[in-house]
Amino acid sequence: MQFLNYRLVIFTLVTIFGIVFSIPSFLQTDDGKKISLGLDLQGGLHMLLGVETQKAVEGKIKSLAATVKYYTDNEDMLIEDLTIEPEQLSFILLDGDEASKLDTMFSEIKGLDINKGEDLIYTIKLTPVEVEIVKDMAVGQAVETIRNRLDQFGLAEPSVTRQGKVDIVVELPGIKTPQEEQRARELIAKPANLELMEVDELKSDQVYNLTAEEAQEMGNLILEDTNDPQIKYLVKQIPILTGSEVVDAKVAFDQQTNTPIINFTLSTFGAKVFGDFTARSVGKRLAVVLDGKVFSAPNIRERIGGGSGQISGNFTVNEAGSVAIALRSGALPAPVIMLEKRSVGPSLGADSINASMFALISGFVLVVFFMVLYYGRAGMISNVALITNLFIIIAVMAMFGATLTLPGMAGIVLTVGMAVDANVIINERIRELLKQGKSVHKAVEDGYKNAMSAILDANITTLLVAVILYVYGTGPIKGFAITISIGILASMITAILGTHGIYEVLLSKITKDKNLKKWFGVN
Amino acid sequence: MEIFKSNKSYNFMGRRLPFLGFSALLVIASFILLFTKGLNLGIDFSGGTLVQVQYTKAAPVKDIREILNSDIRFEKSTVTEFGTPEEIIIKIPSITTTLGKDIGDDIREILKPTGEYEVRRVDMVGPKVGDALQEKGIMALSLALLVILIYVSFRFEWRFAIASILALIHDISIALGAIVLFSIDVNLDILAAILTILGYSLNDTIIVFDRIREGVTTSKENELNKVVNESVSNTLSRTTLTSLTTFFVVLTLYLFGGEIINGFSFTLLVGIVVGTYSSIFVAASFLVQLNFSISKYRENEALKEKRSKDKDKLRAQFEQGTV
Numbered sequence: 022m023q024f025l026n027y028r029l030v031i032f033t034l035v036t037i038f039g040i041v042f043s044i045p046s047f048l049q050t051d052d053g054k055k056i057s058l059g060l061d062l063q064g065g066l067h068m069l070l071g072v073e074t075q076k077a078v079e080g081k082i083k084s085l086a087a088t089v090k091y092y093t094d095n096e097d098m099l100i101e102d103l104t105i106e107p108e109q110l111s112f113i114l115l116d117g118d119e120a121s122k123l124d125t126m127f128s129e130i131k132g133l134d135i136n137k138g139e140d141l142i143y144t145i146k147l148t149p150v151e152v153e154i155v156k157d158m159a160v161g162q163a164v165e166t167i168r169n170r171l172d173q174f175g176l177a178e179p180s181v182t183r184q185g186k187v188d189i190v191v192e193l194p195g196i197k198t199p200q201e202e203q204r205a206r207e208l209i210a211k212p213a214n215l216e217l218m219e220v221d222e223l224k225s226d227q228v229y230n231l232t233a234e235e236a237q238e239m240g241n242l243i244l245e246d247t248n249d250p251q252i253k254y255l256v257k258q259i260p261i262l263t264g265s266e267v268v269d270a271k272v273a274f275d276q277q278t279n280t281p282i283i284n285f286t287l288s289t290f291g292a293k294v295f296g297d298f299t300a301r302s303v304g305k306r307l308a309v310v311l312d313g314k315v316f317s318a319p320n321i322r323e324r325i326g327g328g329s330g331q332i333s334g335n336f337t338v339n340e341a342g343s344v345a346i347a348l349r350s351g352a353l354p355a356p357v358i359m360l361e362k363r364s365v366g367p368s369l370g371a372d373s374i375n376a377s378m379f380a381l382i383s384g385f386v387l388v389v390f391f392m393v394l395y396y397g398r399a400g401m402i403s404n405v406a407l408i409t410n411l412f413i414i415i416a417v418m419a420m421f422g423a424t425l426t427l428p429g430m431a432g433i434v435l436t437v438g439m440a441v442d443a444n445v446i447i448n449e450r451i452r453e454l455l456k457q458g459k460s461v462h463k464a465v466e467d468g469y470k471n472a473m474s475a476i477l478d479a480n481i482t483t484l485l486v487a488v489i490l491y492v493y494g495t496g497p498i499k500g501f502a503i504t505i506s507i508g509i510l511a512s513m514i515t516a517i518l519g520t521h522g523i524y525e526v527l528l529s530k531i532t533k534d535k536n537l538k539k540w541f542g543v544n
Numbered sequence: 545m546e547i548f549k550s551n552k553s554y555n556f557m558g559r560r561l562p563f564l565g566f567s568a569l570l571v572i573a574s575f576i577l578l579f580t581k582g583l584n585l586g587i588d589f590s591g592g593t594l595v596q597v598q599y600t601k602a603a604p605v606k607d608i609r610e611i612l613n614s615d616i617r618f619e620k621s622t623v624t625e626f627g628t629p630e631e632i633i634i635k636i637p638s639i640t641t642t643l644g645k646d647i648g649d650d651i652r653e654i655l656k657p658t659g660e661y662e663v664r665r666v667d668m669v670g671p672k673v674g675d676a677l678q679e680k681g682i683m684a685l686s687l688a689l690l691v692i693l694i695y696v697s698f699r700f701e702w703r704f705a706i707a708s709i710l711a712l713i714h715d716i717s718i719a720l721g722a723i724v725l726f727s728i729d730v731n732l733d734i735l736a737a738i739l740t741i742l743g744y745s746l747n748d749t750i751i752v753f754d755r756i757r758e759g760v761t762t763s764k765e766n767e768l769n770k771v772v773n774e775s776v777s778n779t780l781s782r783t784t785l786t787s788l789t790t791f792f793v794v795l796t797l798y799l800f801g802g803e804i805i806n807g808f809s810f811t812l813l814v815g816i817v818v819g820t821y822s823s824i825f826v827a828a829s830f831l832v833q834l835n836f837s838i839s840k841y842r843e844n845e846a847l848k849e850k851r852s853k854d855k856d857k858l859r860a861q862f863e864q865g866t867v
Contacts (some may be wrong), residue, residue, distance in 0.1 A: 210643030376802030
């Protein structure tokens with residue numbers, strides 16, 4: 022009869038598409054879009070991190086205090102009781118005449134809620150809108166910072182993406198050993214909060230007799246030495262400069278002790294602030310504080326221009342490297358905490374992929390064999406559809422750049438089982454009609470017609486469930502839902518259109534042959 | 545090859561009460577298990593840490609337990625064999641939120657005296673994440689049921705929808721009962737399996753219902769039981785065949801797919817068996833029990849047809865300008 026029917030044309034085109042686009046995935050070529058293996062199959066580290074955004078707000082208040090202090094010092098304005106609380110800072114302006122000058126300065130900073138009380142007491146908060154902006158930026162900046170750090174760590178394809186409002190997903194496929202993983206995690210977590218602080222020389226002697234609260238009341242902080250926690254420093258609560266002004270940091274070696282140190286360079290503004298401060302504070306000590314620990318507290322002998330400094334401590338080369346990377350890539354604006362972690366060793370991934378591959382292939386062979394045994398040639402035609410279906414699933418997944426996870430693999434195995442269903446329904450209908458004595462032509466045409474409503478309703482309901490799974494599922498479940506959905510849609514084309522097209526071509530041959538046992542497995 | 549002769553009609557509906565009784569027994573037993581022993585929530589839902597360790601020789605489980613129990617941080621941990629005697633799973637109910645050094649690193653260190661091993665997997669789920677997942681899981685399940693209810697009501701009739709939902713609840717309860725009975729850890733993959741059973745069993749039921757719908761509209765028979773018997777018998781061959789192929793595929797996954805997807809494939813195996821049983825013996829029985837009326841359905845269909853014909857006629861008249 023007719024050799025070219027529209028069903029066969031569509032089926033052939035889809036088959037060619039499936040084969041062509043699944044080749045890169047099968048051969049894992051370098052070119053072309055292909056399915057990449059999920060972390061559970063190739064090994065790696067997946068983390069869901071939460072950003073403690075409230076801390077970013079506190080940090081913002083702190084740097085605002087540093088600005089106030091720098092400005093009033095420079096303008097010789099006298100203020101008193103500059104104190105920081107988690108969400109606000111307050112101070113008293115001593116000379117009322119200078120209020121307007123101060124107000125002009127504040128008017129240049131956006132998002133402040135300034136409350137001027139009696140006796141010139143200033144209480145400054147961030148507006149609710151500004152708080153949201155600061156929090157949002159903290160997450161955005163954390164993503165950037167972590168990405169920068171991991172890029173410099175030298176791992177293949179690190180992926181850092183934001184999820185929802187405050188969460189960050191980090192995926193590192195290249196991790197091979199638990200030790201390597203731990204180093205990566207430490208690098209991510211390093212706050213790298215560099216602060217240059219002024220030692221309170223007047224009250225410094227009392228440091229060992231003060232409680233933290235008492236120090237707080239004086240506007241000071243007690244910090245420990247990084248090498249010897251017994252040694253304590255009393256520093257002014259308001260830092261002179263923070264790490265946000267660091268533009269570069271490199272590992273170097275101390276010429277005398279030959280131990281690793283970190284040289285850092287400040288921005289132009291930072292250099293100016295630093296120069297002004299050192300000029301004013303000759304004879305005092307400057308504490309170099311990293312993440313709340315004092316690394317050194319040298320005496321200031323003269324004004325330090327040029328804007329560079331160094332951090333020395335008992336670093337190992339690895340540690341110094343991590344700190345330098347962390348400083349260069351910027352501080353984390355707020356601490357990150359681990360919400361979820363999944364790490365799979367490469368050997369386990371390999372085991373999983375071997376096992377599921379074996380299951381997929383043997384399940385596939387079993388089904389193919391069974392279909393031929395039960396339906397004869399009709400079974401072979403169904404098998405053509407089944408194999409094409411597999412190619413299409415892989416091709417479509419490759420086009421979307423989807424990753425193949427273990428549940429996704431299970432989804433494919435399951436689709437293989439269910440994809441034959443449409444053909445089973447159709448074949449059963451054809452057999453039924455043949456037994457009623459219908460001609461082959463009529464049986465095939467009506468068989469497809471009768472089977473259609475059942476196949477459509479069944480597939481649509483399964484598809485609906487898959488969509489819900491996709492919407493409400495996370496990671497692995499999404500992968501499973503995607504493979505099933507693609508499988509169902511593909512089976513509509515292969516099992517319904519494709520096999521019908523093949524029958525249309527073969528109809529005249531089957532009619533002539535008259536051997537229904539050979540073609541449909543019935544007598 | 546043929547398994548069932550398609551022209552033979554089996555009297556399923558005549559024996560529907562024993563089948564429904566048997567099902568009720570299974571469902572009740574599952575509920576008792578669910579409420580007494582309870583689901584064994586895995587770390588995905590309850591939060592906690594899971595460490596998978598593979599030793600080069602058989603794992604010294606006793607030593608490992610001793611070491612862990614003597615450490616205050618891991619007091620509540622459990623150690624179980626995983627697939628082979630070399631491989632174990634350590635579960636700790638708590639997690640660490642610090643990134644730098646976590647429980648996995650601690651375990652790696654403290655196990656050092658127990659022999660040569662490799663830490664192959666460390667999963668850590670915070671309680672907040674677990675709660676969110678639990679919420680989403682329940683949401684997904686309820687939404688799926690609702691959507692099915694609407695779709696089937698729309699395509700068939702509300703009694704079909706109720707019957708299919710009842711059959712689904714039947715299948716899922718029994719699958720959950722099996723999960724409790726065999727103490728399978730309920731993680732995300734088990735949720736996926738449950739939802740797959742839902743889709744699969746629904747698929748099966750719909751095929752049978754489609755045949756009943758066809759029987760009701762085309763058959764000259766007026767007695768519901770006979771129409772249903774005929775329809776179920778007609779689809780018997782298809783139902784068993786598809787179930788068998790799917791069953792074998794999942795069986796290979798269960799036998800050779802590796803320990804990690806064992807829980808998943810086991811749940812599916814149970815689901816396929818129960819789903820097949822329910823679409824042959826249970827779903828249609830519910831339909832009959834709900835007093836589905838053939839004559840009313842036919843009347844409604846005729847009415848629908850008449851309405852759409854009237855509409856067409858009206859439109860035709862409108863287009864010709866005769867109205």
